[in-house]
Amino acid sequence: MMSNTTQATAAAPAAAPIHSVDEPRGGDPRPATATAVKIKARDVNVYYGDKHALKHVDLDINENEVTALIGPSGCGKSTFLRCLNRMNDVIDSCRVVGDITLDEADIYDPSLDVVQLRARVGMVFQKPNPFPKSIYDNVAYGPRIHGLAHNKADIDDIVRQSLERAGLLKEVHDRLDQPGTGLSGGQQQRLCIARAIAVNPEVILMDEPCSALDPIATARIEELIDELRENFTIVIVTHSMQQAARVSQRTAFFHLGDLVEVGNTEQIFTNPKDSRTQGYITGRFG
Amino acid sequence: MQTMIVILALTGLALIGYMTGRGRSLVLARGVTPLHSLPSYHGLYVAFWVGIPALLVLVLWLVIEPRIIEWIVLDGLPSGTVDGLAADRVGLLLNDIRNTASGNIASQKDNPVIEAAATQLNNLRAIGFVLMAVSCAIAGTGGLVLAQRRIAPGLRARNSVERTIHIILILSSMIAILTTVGIVLSLVFESWRFFTKVPIWDFLFGLDWSPQTALRADQVGSSGAFGAVPLIAGTMLITFIAMMVAAPVGLMSAIYMAEYADPRFRAVAKPMLEILAGIPTVVYGFFAALTVAPAIRGWGESIGLSVSSESALAAGVVMGIMIIPFVSSLSDDVINAVPQSLRDGSYALGATRSETITSVIIPAALPGIVGAVLLAVSRAIGETMIVVMAAGLAANLTINPLEAVTTVTVQIVTLLVGDQEFDSAKTLSAFALGLMLFVITLALNVIALYVVRKYREKYD
Numbered sequence A: 001m002m003s004n005t006t007q008a009t010a011a012a013p014a015a016a017p018i019h020s021v022d023e024p025r026g027g028d029p030r031p032a033t034a035t036a037v038k039i040k041a042r043d044v045n046v047y048y049g050d051k052h053a054l055k056h057v058d059l060d061i062n063e064n065e066v067t068a069l070i071g072p073s074g075c076g077k078s079t080f081l082r083c084l085n086r087m088n089d090v091i092d093s094c095r096v097v098g099d100i101t102l103d104e105a106d107i108y109d110p111s112l113d114v115v116q117l118r119a120r121v122g123m124v125f126q127k128p129n130p131f132p133k134s135i136y137d138n139v140a141y142g143p144r145i146h147g148l149a150h151n152k153a154d155i156d157d158i159v160r161q162s163l164e165r166a167g168l169l170k171e172v173h174d175r176l177d178q179p180g181t182g183l184s185g186g187q188q189q190r191l192c193i194a195r196a197i198a199v200n201p202e203v204i205l206m207d208e209p210c211s212a213l214d215p216i217a218t219a220r221i222e223e224l225i226d227e228l229r230e231n232f233t234i235v236i237v238t239h240s241m242q243q244a245a246r247v248s249q250r251t252a253f254f255h256l257g258d259l260v261e262v263g264n265t266e267q268i269f270t271n272p273k274d275s276r277t278q279g280y281i282t283g284r285f286g
Numbered sequence B: 001m002q003t004m005i006v007i008l009a010l011t012g013l014a015l016i017g018y019m020t021g022r023g024r025s026l027v028l029a030r031g032v033t034p035l036h037s038l039p040s041y042h043g044l045y046v047a048f049w050v051g052i053p054a055l056l057v058l059v060l061w062l063v064i065e066p067r068i069i070e071w072i073v074l075d076g077l078p079s080g081t082v083d084g085l086a087a088d089r090v091g092l093l094l095n096d097i098r099n100t101a102s103g104n105i106a107s108q109k110d111n112p113v114i115e116a117a118a119t120q121l122n123n124l125r126a127i128g129f130v131l132m133a134v135s136c137a138i139a140g141t142g143g144l145v146l147a148q149r150r151i152a153p154g155l156r157a158r159n160s161v162e163r164t165i166h167i168i169l170i171l172s173s174m175i176a177i178l179t180t181v182g183i184v185l186s187l188v189f190e191s192w193r194f195f196t197k198v199p200i201w202d203f204l205f206g207l208d209w210s211p212q213t214a215l216r217a218d219q220v221g222s223s224g225a226f227g228a229v230p231l232i233a234g235t236m237l238i239t240f241i242a243m244m245v246a247a248p249v250g251l252m253s254a255i256y257m258a259e260y261a262d263p264r265f266r267a268v269a270k271p272m273l274e275i276l277a278g279i280p281t282v283v284y285g286f287f288a289a290l291t292v293a294p295a296i297r298g299w300g301e302s303i304g305l306s307v308s309s310e311s312a313l314a315a316g317v318v319m320g321i322m323i324i325p326f327v328s329s330l331s332d333d334v335i336n337a338v339p340q341s342l343r344d345g346s347y348a349l350g351a352t353r354s355e356t357i358t359s360v361i362i363p364a365a366l367p368g369i370v371g372a373v374l375l376a377v378s379r380a381i382g383e384t385m386i387v388v389m390a391a392g393l394a395a396n397l398t399i400n401p402l403e404a405v406t407t408v409t410v411q412i413v414t415l416l417v418g419d420q421e422f423d424s425a426k427t428l429s430a431f432a433l434g435l436m437l438f439v440i441t442l443a444l445n446v447i448a449l450y451v452v453r454k455y456r457e458k459y460d
Helices: A002-011 A077-084 A114-120 A135-145 A152-165 A185-198 A215-228 A241-247 A265-270 A275-281 B002-029 B039-076 B087-101 B112-150 B157-197 B200-205 B229-260 B263-278 B281-302 B312-337 B340-348 B353-382 B385-390 B408-416 B425-454
Strands: A037-048 A051-062 A066-070 A094-102 A121-124 A203-207 A233-237 A250-255 A258-264
Touching: A037 A077, A037 A233, A051 A077, A051 A233, A066 A077, A066 A241, A077 A094, A077 A203, A077 A233, A077 A250, A114 A121, A121 A185, A121 B340, A135 A152, A135 A185, A135 B353, A152 A185, A185 A203, A185 A215, A185 B340, A215 A233, A215 A241, A233 A241, A241 A265, A250 A265, A250 A275, A258 A265, A258 A275, A265 A275, B002 B039, B002 B112, B039 B087, B039 B112, B039 B157, B087 B112, B157 B200, B157 B425, B229 B263, B229 B312, B229 B353, B229 B408, B263 B312, B281 B312, B281 B385, B312 B353, B312 B385, B340 B353, B353 B425, B385 B408, B408 B425
Parallel strands: A051 A258, A066 A233, A066 A250, A121 A203, A203 A233
Antiparallel strands: A037 A051, A037 A094, A250 A258
């Protein structure tokens, strides 16, 4: 965290290019603006008991883009993320008010089945949390409960494809029957990503997916996120501003429950409009 | 009583030692050199030096003194009284002397030899007490003076105190371990005596249990049959019935409590469930014998089944109800120990609550659940009161739960209730049964611990 902020401090005032040439996706031709809105949040408020944790948030998430949510701890970015697949339902004291639509359909509509919502909006957590099952069963879990495959060969295909897309197949292809908990931290996190992909969701939410990983594993996950963007809409919460700058096209800055500023990543990091954003990305607070 | 006075006095002396030791170190602390240990450690150091040697003297005295006094008394008897007497006769004589001395009823009341010996015994005891008090006082004050002298700024009182506490803790745990070892050894030796009378194979594989033996050689009566198989079968039958009740009900209530229940409901229901564990087993026993067994018999007869009035079913079902809190409470703990992140992971994939429970939480908690069930089984096997009251005494070898069966524990109770002679096979067989029960429950506990350890998932 320390080194992240200091480097960001060095980069931001000089308006240095965020995507340097040596990065794999430096010359990415995909335009960041021409895409459709996937998730639309309007006037979203979240309360934990009496605490007003998220205040009047309006935010659009574009399709096939990586949207980064940044901000100091306790600013509500994870809370907002968990609204998008209704994981806040699990917490008893939590109350969500406002409209969130996925492809124009209200996700808090009482007639909507939360199981189907979560099949469409997958999630990867801060700490890798593979089930205490084999690698194979971890990935096959989602397809099985959603009945996505009708025979063993189908499931085999899904498992292999998902592991392949998560960049893990090469490392584990000869030990799919071994427990997923026996993998290294970075491999476990990629297993969790494979597990989320296996359900074939439209959106993947990532809650600080690299904060428990070492720099090499982090770099692998970041590469992976960039590859996944082609097929999925990704929302990522991160504490690392470098990471936000590297992987995202759009960035939203939260502070004390308010959405302060949202815009193209490059603009947020080089030319923030709000003084609080400027203060945060230059490391003056946070 | 007299010993209590000595112990109280020693405690007081140790307290004085603590105060003076602490005071002296406080005085020293005003000097130039800093103390190595805090003043309270100096106080404890002195208190230990007062208490421990004196306590050791006291214990040794209490062990050795009676023997010496007896030896003196026997030696003082007129010559020829003890000569040629068997050891147990000498013991009887000593008993008489002791009883006369303390004013109880003795078998030879007006024997002048015994009267004289009793007076001597009383005198010796009085002298012994004074000597004991004096030597304890010497040991205590000796320790006090010695320790006081050694108090100095550089004295490593803290280290000594820590070491002493360490040793005291070791001794305490040794007492528990040695008691267990002693019980097991007594079981083993008495069982050994039993197996010299009844061959071990007959005991382990015999199909007949009828422990009545003739008391006198000329008596007409059965010679006794000591085949433990019907007892084991009965125990297993009742345990099986009990677990059929307790395992599913306990597990499901644990799942409900841990995963579904509203916190407010849980706050009320969980203690209620644990009250079940607090009901004395004898209450369950008469519940089984007076309510459940007749009810089962009534139902059975209404559909044309013959049910004996004491049935394995009644005892097993009631025992199962008794064990529910064990299974549910232990399983509840294990299920709660499954990290929330696994639940989140499963919910985030779109799994429902029951899918999450059956495919993620139960597998993750399985080792603990198996352990809980096995512990409940060993509890069911060792349970006595319910089966004594509700299962019956007839050693039937049957798997029909509607018949009366008997269990190992019931037979141990009936064998040892009332007047017994401690060298007959009938009485000794209780020890063999006890040993067998011990081995079975020990094996189950070992398996349970092994399962729990082997398959435990490491969560941080």
